[in-house]
Amino acid sequence: MSAAERIVPGPAGCGAARLRHPPRWSALAAWIGAAGLASLAVHTVLITLLTVARTHSAIPQADEWFSVELYDRFLQALQGGRAAAALQLLFEPHNEHRLVFPRLVFFADYRVFGGSGLLDKAVILATQALQAALLVWLAVRAGAGPAARVALGAVAVALLFSLQQGENFVWAFQVQFVGVFACASLCCALFAFGLRSGVAGRGGARRVAGAFALVVVATFTMANGLLAGPVLVALALLARAGRLAVVAAAAVALAAVAAFFAGYHPDAGGEPTADLLAHLPRVVAFAAGYLGTFSRFGLASRIALGACGLAATAAVAGALAMRGDALRSGRGAAQLALLGIALFAAGSALVTAVGRSGSGLEFVGSSRYATGAACFWGATIVNLWTLGRGGLPRRAGRLAAGLAAAVLLEATAAGQGDREIEMERRAAQYGAMEDAMLLGFYDLPALRSFVEPVDQAREMEPVLRRLHLSIFGTRDAGLLGRPPSAAAAPGAPPLACAGSFASAIAEPALGADGVAVAGTSGLRSRSGRPGRVYVADGEGRIVGFAHTGVGDARWTGYARARPGAVLAAWALSDAGRLCRLGEIPVSAGPPPGD
Template sequence: MKAVGWLAAMLGVVVVLAGIGLILLLYTPIPFGDQIDFFRRFYEVGGWQGFGVAELYARHNEHRLVVPRLWFLADLAWFDGRQILTIGAILVSATLHAVILALLFRGLGHRGPVVAVFLLVALGAMLSPAQWENLIWGFQVQFIQVWLFATLAFALVAWAPAAKRYATICGAAILLALLAGLASTYSMANGLLVWPLLLLLAWWRRLPGWAVAAVAVLGGAVVAVEVIGFTVHTGHGDPSDTISQPAGLLRYAARYLTSGVSAIGTSGQEILGGLLMAYALVMGLCALVWRDRFRPAHAALLAVAGFIIGAALMTALGRLPFGLGQANSSRYATPSLVFLLAVSALLLHQLLAFDRRRWVATAAAFGALLLLVPGLVDGVKPVFRLIDQRDARRHTIAAFLAGGYRPHTLKAIYPLWPRNAHYVLKNLSREGKGPFAVLDDYRPSVDHGGSVPLPGKACPGQVVEAREDPVDGLVAMGWVAAGVGARPDWVLATDRRDEVVAWGMAVVARGAGGPDDAGWKFEALGPWAGRSVGPLNVIAALADGTRCRIVTDVPPAPPRFVATVETIIGPAVREPWRVVEGQADPAGVGTTPPRADDALAIGTFGQADTHLMAEVMIAPPPSPAILALPIRTGDYPLGVRVDLTEADGGVVIDSHVFGRPSAPGWNWLLLRGPTGWRGGDTDLRLRVSSPGPQPWRAIAVGRPVWIPVDQDG
């Protein structure tokens, strides 16, 4: 047994170190995902002056994140919103949870080394890399604490003395249990399941009537308030539909309960999960029938197991339409491991009652290995992918500092609406919060306008695209090969005067096609200087402080936009703009078009609904030419596009989908057509569209004109 104990203890320590190492490796102060929603709401209501009880209590999906939002606010106030407090709370909460479970195991009557070993195994499970999403992301503090507070509530009721002479201690324990129950409920919606189990546990313990009544009254009130008026979150399954799929619900729950050991395979999960659910149910029934044969710690551990089984079924009701595979999400590894620990404590207690020590030792060793090793494997497998995600988020902040609003980079922190992410970053930047509290981590020592002489040392790489114009600013994209050594910290683009005009990070692995394809992609960004700054020199700044030149004298590509048009070959339109969908009129242009005599200009600025599709017929140019369209967009032209096609055949000659806005003013979009296109005698159709309806998707267009092919603006 000693050897088994040492093995389990050392394995627990290894897993703890792996979990902490994962946190240190992947930590970032950059908000992403649902954190963006929190910060957006915080700033929308006016920050500290406007964020009150209503915002704390507001639903997030089906949850009331009151307690987590308090953590977010505290982290913002005391640690500049860098996730230091929230991730610290995750670490402390996981540790406390392991301690409480170990104390409950001790409450079964065990003492000495076996309790210490159980504690180390519990620490390993609570910090297992299998739950990496809940460990490295401060927003997930609620996914750690909802289970902690539930376990604490059950433990406090189990420890509350029922004798009258200890009424004061009992009252304190019940009060703390009620507070823990509230904290669980207002960490996540799963916490509502605390109350029926807490009431059953108080009755089972034969606690004084006032204690049982207190649990019943408070729990009933909370459940009634939260259940009345509940509506299904958009995109989730409707419980009234999924309840008719009992087999699917049970399979989902079985996988959910064993997601912390998902390396055993889905079939193994369903078998193991089903057996453990049945075991917990049988033990619970036995505890109700033969109450005097069970200790309070038995009841508390069964309540923990029952709570998580209920949460698994509740989750299945809403998530089953997403597929059974969703039950193995990393976030569900936390409740899975809590469930497995609670059931393991009960099983180990029964095993230790046997006299066959070798058989008991073998079973205990197998249990420890099953509990910890699969989670370690599952947590290590995605490490390189998680590092790439971390680096992509770092690139997002660097791109924001270097080039402002870059919607394609914002997808790394908020895939759905880049506008929301940009709004949050602007506010955090203004206040020096989040990643902007440690700016030196996200920008080079030499910023825009600084001087960097061209180094003599060359390093392998290539610039695959370089462009500059009033809308996109300056962009240089390419790759630097692994032959340079370690990944460059920064890539700098300089002009003919050796001044830095763009910079960025080399963060994304180039490919896996062998030595010749190894290296890192980069994207150097800068603002529009009001003039052409090319040709460019592109330089890699290495971690050892040295620099090497990647490529020199790179000419920017012909601009997509120009601020002014000087020479006009002739008008391009045969008729005014025709509105196909939506509404647009001259009053919607917002500001004066580039040509004051433009009588065709229409727009959607100032309208309640900015959805628009408009088109105009284009006469062929008298000579080879470029079509120049005066256009203005709202601040976030998501989905706004321009298409130039043949009038009858529909062949696309050129098109542009907006990323960055032309706002606040007008610019000319240049539509060139395919290489070698020089016009012809076929009429063309020019179409502009915006999905609307938001004001930041507004557009305005004027009279298109033909300009010479060699005009650069």
């Protein structure tokens, strides 16, 4: 008899039993559901990749200005033969973090890719892909069936590539945010399977040593990486791995803490411990809201979703602790690793709440937190699905996993469009800042709302020019004063197209020769990126730049000219052909101070 068959008692009075194949409809339904989830995951990834490419800007944002300043000091130290001082700069605190390993990525982007941020964003996307692959591998090792592997993998991919975490995709500086969770996840997996192989064995010792090395990497990737060591201690205790494993993990955790705090000066503006204890409910609510970031129905729903996740994590931890045999199988080791991933994310939510909850619970909706929430829920859903061993616990676990996946995926699918629009809006704002900075305009009232810190940007702009970084390493930076034909592809003939040059108004706030320009263009970028417009003076030299909106015929930008001067606008097609949009004299604007 094959394994696919089962024996069913025959009717009364019949001496022979009947052989019946199990129903195939349930398997077919499982594969149909898995295929649907896989298509959702593919769609999510494609939308996210296209949006990231379409909204990319090389202009530094927020904390990146401080990174530029540090890189300049790093180069000066190296050029002065002070290698030790240059190395020490990598460990210099940034807020409460020591961004040693992210800075290696930042500096490599400055050195190889001209500070474009392309390397940073490639690392971010690759890190998310590796995190998703790790969750799929753990689902396989945890015993998920073929259809379940596809479904669980699709859930993990959709969460980790959702635009709910748009800030971490659009901001190159967030290498450290996605990196610390990936380090901790791989750390937990290596440690769990290293313990199963035996610390004394060669394979087990290598895996455990790799896990300990990743504790150090996580610690010097972001401050919450300090939690990686304590999480390993908790896993060793839950798995009853023995005194050696517990002591070794505790020693590594303490060594990482000591290394991190050597020469560290804590922020004196932090909330006193007594106040934190007095506001413990606020801290816990913030942590739960962090884990429930995916919910789109307001603060209360985020806190409720996160609280459910914490309860599920506690249940999984209790189940593994009661079994006490997590290290006897690859399945148990995988479930232990998944629990470690969830514990690290929950701990990160708690330490973030300690530092940020005093600013108000409304900040819990920051899209950057969605990466930690995605790791937490991806690991928790896989664990809930695979943990049960038959009967009601198994059904309850799978029901909980299914409900959680449905809630999270609904939020992911519904939020993609809104986040995409938001990212495109900010990309248009940064496009305006690129145009302004190329011309030497910085302190624009229209840009103050999203350029922080303005003073730091103005101070670091000469550094970008000197080192040919960011927009000052692009072709446009060398086009000022040259004819528009220099922007076209060699030998490309002009192109006839619809469009207009609607206005050129002197803006005294920009400076004595500052001009705001606007118009329309009939050209459409096939890549989805904003189109480029060049503004030339009466002598045929480029004196201004402008961007079209994404999917919009309108363009706006800046130029340098005096009132009365005649300017001409040229749009550039994807094929590198120029299209003349018209010309217009510069009209006088409002007097300064109006």
